[in-house]
Amino acid sequence: MHQFSALSTLPLASSYFNLWTDDFEKINIGAYQLTILHTNDQHSRIDPFPQDAPKYAGEGGFARRAALIDKIRNELKGNLLLLDAGDVFQGTPYFNYFGGKLEFDLMSRMRYTACTIGNHDFDNGLKGLDEALRFAHFPIICSNYDFSKTVLCGKIKKSLVINKKNIRIGIYGLGINPSNLIPENLFGNTVFLDPLTTAQEMEDLLKHKEKCHLIICLSHLGYRYEHEQRLNDMTLAEKLFHTHLIIGGHTHTFMESPNIVRNAQDGKVLVTQAGWGGLRLGRIDFQFDEVKNVLSSRFLMEKIF
Numbered sequence: 515m516h517q518f519s520a521l522s523t524l525p526l527a528s529s530y531f532n533l534w535t536d537d538f539e540k541i542n543i544g545a546y547q548l549t550i551l552h553t554n555d556q557h558s559r560i561d562p563f564p565q566d567a568p569k570y571a572g573e574g575g576f577a578r579r580a581a582l583i584d585k586i587r588n589e590l591k592g593n594l595l596l597l598d599a600g601d602v603f604q605g606t607p608y609f610n611y612f613g614g615k616l617e618f619d620l621m622s623r624m625r626y627t628a629c630t631i632g633n634h635d636f637d638n639g640l641k642g643l644d645e646a647l648r649f650a651h652f653p654i655i656c657s658n659y660d661f662s663k664t665v666l667c668g669k670i671k672k673s674l675v676i677n678k679k680n681i682r683i684g685i686y687g688l689g690i691n692p693s694n695l696i697p698e699n700l701f702g703n704t705v706f707l708d709p710l711t712t713a714q715e716m717e718d719l720l721k722h723k724e725k726c727h728l729i730i731c732l733s734h735l736g737y738r739y740e741h742e743q744r745l746n747d748m749t750l751a752e753k754l755f756h757t758h759l760i761i762g763g764h765t766h767t768f769m770e771s772p773n774i775v776r777n778a779q780d781g782k783v784l785v786t787q788a789g790w791g792g793l794r795l796g797r798i799d800f801q802f803d804e805v806k807n808v809l810s811s812r813f814l815m816e817k818i819f
């Protein structure tokens with residue numbers, strides 16, 4: 515039902531198979547490895563797309579994704595993080611009926627590590643999000659929405675540090691400018707903070723204070739805008755210093771492999787996004803050297819069908 519089984523035996527057999535090399539494992543036997551799996555803009559697509567849908571007929575669905583994640587988890591003996599870049603809510607009657615509780619409950623069962631907040635996650639207001647959050651048994655991270663004067667005060671994390679086999683991973687999250695996108699009555703007393711300034715503060719904290727070896731940004735800013743000056747993942751990446759990976763959302767961008775962008779100090783940032791609707795599961799494997807610097811990475815975009 516998916517293409518993972520082709521991964522090690524049929525290199526370059528599918529268009530979703532990119533820069534995936536079996537040499538990776540041989541670069542440094544015994545080096546630390548960590549796998550990141552990611553989704554974005556799930557938009558309440560619990561079931562596969564309907565068989566009579568004009569696009570993506572029969573594709574996607576939480577159950578298939580859960581099975582694929584389980585399979586990868588077993589192969590990697592749990593050495594992975596599972597992340598989402600927001601807009602979990604809205605798009606099918608499941609959201610209208612259950613208000614996002616089902617999505618968060620199923621994501622908890624898939625053992626998501628963390629997710630950030632998209633504009634549509636406000637569609638039932640702060641109270642609606644708060645009620646659904648009781649079903650999210652994983653942290654929600656957003657660094658540039660200040661919820662301190664709202665019902666969500668203390669319930670959303672600014673950043674997260676995780677230890678996996680002594681690799682310290684720092685994660686922060688960026689929400690999009692709500693103006694003309696999120697109705698004011700739904701955004702309530704949430705204060706929007708500048709995402710670039712916030713990102714630089716977060717990577718400073720995670721790099722220098724928290725001593726993280728890998729820094730990941732969960733962004734709902736959007737991948738790229740042709741005719742707008744709005745900050746997006748590609749322009750953000752150029753201005754960052756310590757972030758290794760931006761997992762994006764909002765623009766529903768299907769990518770076969772991450773874009774590799776030069777950051778402000780000539781380091782590399784991977785910028786990626788996995789379409790929308792649970793149609794893809796992105797995978798990035800990082801390899802670290804003895805002092806836990808990122809040594810190399812490889813990518814795979816899994817089609818869920």
Ligand SMILES: [Zn+2]
Nearest residue numbers: 601632633764
């Ligand atoms: Zn969005």
